[in-house]
Amino acid sequence: MFRRIGNWIEDRTGIGELIGPVMSHLVPRGSAWLYVFGSATLFAFLLQVVTGIALSFVYVPSSSQAYESLKFITENSPLDHFLRSVHYFGATAMIVMVGLHMLRTFLFASYKYPREASWMSGTVLLFLTLAMGFTGQILRWDQTAIWSVVVGAQQAGYVPFIGPALARFMLAGESLGGQTLSQFFALHVFVFPVLITALLAPHLWMVIRNGISEPPKRGKPVDPTTYKEEYHQLLEKDGVPFWPDAAWRDVVFAVLMIVTIVGLAITLGPPHLVDAPNPTNLVTEPKPDFYLLWYFSVLALIPHAWTPYVIIGGPGIVFLVLFLLPLFARSGERHPLRRPWALGAVTVVIVGIGAFWSLATWEPWSPRYDAPPLSAQTIGNVSPEAQAGAVLFHDKGCIECHRIGNDGGFRGPNLTYVGNRLDARELTWRIANGGYNMPAFAKILSAKEMNDLVAFLETRKPALSATH
Numbered sequence: 001m002f003r004r005i006g007n008w009i010e011d012r013t014g015i016g017e018l019i020g021p022v023m024s025h026l027v028p029r030g031s032a033w034l035y036v037f038g039s040a041t042l043f044a045f046l047l048q049v050v051t052g053i054a055l056s057f058v059y060v061p062s063s064s065q066a067y068e069s070l071k072f073i074t075e076n077s078p079l080d081h082f083l084r085s086v087h088y089f090g091a092t093a094m095i096v097m098v099g100l101h102m103l104r105t106f107l108f109a110s111y112k113y114p115r116e117a118s119w120m121s122g123t124v125l126l127f128l129t130l131a132m133g134f135t136g137q138i139l140r141w142d143q144t145a146i147w148s149v150v151v152g153a154q155q156a157g158y159v160p161f162i163g164p165a166l167a168r169f170m171l172a173g174e175s176l177g178g179q180t181l182s183q184f185f186a187l188h189v190f191v192f193p194v195l196i197t198a199l200l201a202p203h204l205w206m207v208i209r210n211g212i213s214e215p216p217k218r219g220k221p222v223d224p225t226t227y228k229e230e231y232h233q234l235l236e237k238d239g240v241p242f243w244p245d246a247a248w249r250d251v252v253f254a255v256l257m258i259v260t261i262v263g264l265a266i267t268l269g270p271p272h273l274v275d276a277p278n279p280t281n282l283v284t285e286p287k288p289d290f291y292l293l294w295y296f297s298v299l300a301l302i303p304h305a306w307t308p309y310v311i312i313g314g315p316g317i318v319f320l321v322l323f324l325l326p327l328f329a330r331s332g333e334r335h336p337l338r339r340p341w342a343l344g345a346v347t348v349v350i351v352g353i354g355a356f357w358s359l360a361t362w363e364p365w366s367p368r369y370d371a372p373p374l375s376a377q378t379i380g381n382v383s384p385e386a387q388a389g390a391v392l393f394h395d396k397g398c399i400e401c402h403r404i405g406n407d408g409g410f411r412g413p414n415l416t417y418v419g420n421r422l423d424a425r426e427l428t429w430r431i432a433n434g435g436y437n438m439p440a441f442a443k444i445l446s447a448k449e450m451n452d453l454v455a456f457l458e459t460r461k462p463a464l465s466a467t468h
């Protein structure tokens with residue numbers, strides 16, 4: 001009975017004819033655990049498709065309801081809470097796996113002849129994966145999400161020539177609104193997944209057509225004129241069938257990965273939602289998930305004038321270098337120990353990203369949202385207006401960025417002695433107009449509030465000058 005059904009299916013579809021050779025094709029022996037990251041990325045992607053579709057049943061992609069629906073998912077529905085959590089850790093896993101896969105193929109120089117196109121399609125897949133991560137974070141539509149878009153569009157707007165068009169594209173219009181969210185939703189659930197799927201097909205096909213690269217041997221360079229011949233001989237002499245000799249590792253690793261994702265999802269839960277989106281509250285600094293965090297820290301720490309170029313040009317240059325790499329290095333040694341430049345580049349990139357990461361967790365450039373009010377001792381003995389100003393200094397969020405005495409953040413200049421530097425007129429002007437990384441408060445403060453704040457800041461002078 002089963003056999004007859006099986007025969008019918010095979011006769012009408014030829015599915016076995018298609019899969020059989022894929023499973024039984026020979027692969028080089030010794031293709032060990034380091035070769036599992038590609039298939040793990042694929043499994044993570046499939047997990048994302050399944051959990052993403054499930055989430056799309058409850059998520060409302062409208063700028064007035066997205067945040068509320070996510071809050072509902074996170075707080076009121078245990079199954080959706082779990083799904084969102086798996087989707088989050090799945091995204092993390094996919095990014096980590098794609099990174100490891102790339103690191104392995106780079107260190108083993110698997111991008112050399114005849115696998116150049118595999119690497120090039122992989123580069124595009126890497127950037128599409130990052131784009132999925134970025135657009136997914138925007139769909140949370142919380143303070144961080146909307147300010148990532150606003151700040152990104154603002155910076156993109158400064159790029160010469162194409163800037164304004166780029167900014168308009170990011171916002172899907174002249175300003176942030178419902179259409180912005182709709183566009184990010186369409187990109188995240190339709191455009192990028194379809195592009196990923198469409199590119200995965202040739203990416204996987206080429207693995208079968210060209211075979212997976214054999215582990216590199218020292219003193220055995222790739223010579224395009226003889227490589228295919230030699231690879232063929234290697235397989236005939238020493239190859240093993242893909243299934244089960246090589247593929248069992250992929251399966252074991254994928255199962256471990258999914259168990260880890262589910263375990264983390266259950267124990268840690270989905271990422272915390274920050275405040276509801278509030279386009280009038282300028283005093284928030286976007287902070288992305290960890291895999292993009294290092295890049296935000298780069299943007300925060302480079303000189304201001306560079307930001308618009310780096311924000312667009314940086315990823316653009318990295319993409320081009322990676323994409324074109326196999327065309328410039330298609331032959332030669334594959335072993336990492338014979339490629340000092342490659343090893344050096346990997347070290348610099350890993351140390352660099354690590355350094356920016358640790359800077360980002362230290363975050364001197366990020367406001368301190370939890371700064372307590374100024375202490376009575378710091379405020380000192382001042383007039384009632386200045387007292388009121390000291391309270392406003394905390395309540396209006398100035399303290400999140402500015403330090404007075406031992407209280408407050410580091411984002412903006414230290415104001416402990418600002419009364420020495422600026423007079424009342426200058427202070428008013430600064431506060432009303434803001435500056436680089438400081439919001440303009442003209443429309444946020446009433447005239448009285450502005451007066452009180454200025455009165456308070458005027459008293460900020462060294463004790464010595466206050467006494468005479």
Ligand code: HEC
Binds near residue numbers: 398400411437457
């Ligand atoms: C998001 C962070 C942030 C917040 C919130 C913020 N500032 Fe600033 N502030 C800055 C930065 C950054 C600068 C430097 C601006 C520049 O260089 O253009 C600055 C500059 C200033 C200056 C000029 C200081 C100088 O030495 O030149 C004053 C005064 C000031 N802020 C007061 C305030 C007051 C009052 C508030 C609250 C109503 C406030 N700031 C809120 C970031 C912030």
